[in-house]
Amino acid sequence: MLKDDSPNAGFESAQSFTTGADRSVVLKPKSHVMTAAACVGGLLVPGLGHLLLGRWVRGALLLVSVVLMFVLGLTMHGALSTPPGSDELVSFKTLNAFANVGAGLPYVIALKTGRGEGIPTAQTADYGWLFLVVAGLLNYLIVFDAFDIARGRKP
Amino acid sequence: MSFSHFGALTTFALLVAVVFAIITKNEPREQFRYGVFVFFSFLAAAILVGWIMYPLPL
Numbered sequence: 386m387l388k389d390d391s392p393n394a395g396f397e398s399a400q401s402f403t404t405g406a407d408r409s410v411v412l413k414p415k416s417h418v419m420t421a422a423a424c425v426g427g428l429l430v431p432g433l434g435h436l437l438l439g440r441w442v443r444g445a446l447l448l449v450s451v452v453l454m455f456v457l458g459l460t461m462h463g464a465l466s467t468p469p470g471s472d473e474l475v476s477f478k479t480l481n482a483f484a485n486v487g488a489g490l491p492y493v494i495a496l497k498t499g500r501g502e503g504i505p506t507a508q509t510a511d512y513g514w515l516f517l518v519v520a521g522l523l524n525y526l527i528v529f530d531a532f533d534i535a536r537g538r539k540p
Numbered sequence: 541m542s543f544s545h546f547g548a549l550t551t552f553a554l555l556v557a558v559v560f561a562i563i564t565k566n567e568p569r570e571q572f573r574y575g576v577f578v579f580f581s582f583l584a585a586a587i588l589v590g591w592i593m594y595p596l597p598l
Contacts, residue, residue, distance in 0.1 A: 450558045
């Protein structure tokens with residue numbers, strides 16, 4: 386396997402990218418502390434990882450998109466799941482909770498303020514559930530993207 | 541706030557398209573084109589599936 390094909394390629398060396406209008410940019414990986422901060426920050430607040438890395442427009446758009454999706458999910462009376470207790474079996478609810486937790490602080494705030502109960506009989510409850518789940522899952526992808534940017538794999 | 545099915549679908553498609561475009565493409569122009577593609581793909585798929593299910597009894 387070529388060195389560049391390795392999953393760890395680009396971890397320690399600078400990467401060169403060709404961007405629009407044939408402009409070439411060389412990206413150096415950020416420090417491990419900055420990478421960790423971007424990932425943890427991004428998990429807590431959607432888009433914060435990109436903001437910490439100086440990607441202001443991307444971060445703002447991601448923040449608005451994911452938080453708006455989460456808020457709309459609650460508005461449509463979707464229900465949030467909580468992680469299973471130690472005496473509960475792993476079930477579909479566990480996967481549901483994993484997806485919900487991905488939203489970060491909005492998830493915690495919604496639970497603390499009692500807005501995550503949902504109304505199962507509401508006409509839009511299923512849509513609301515879907516919005517809440519997808520908001521969390523998208524944020525996991527966003528954190529991976531922030532990680533790639535921090536490691537210099539992506540401009 | 542009440543949503544129609546189509547309104548909820550359109551909102552969902554828009555928000556997901558924005559995120560997908562940002563995390564998969566690097567250049568603003570590419571992001572815009574890909575976002576538009578994802579958005580309309582969502583709508584087209586939903587309308588197509590809706591018509592496929594149309595003859596089915598409720």
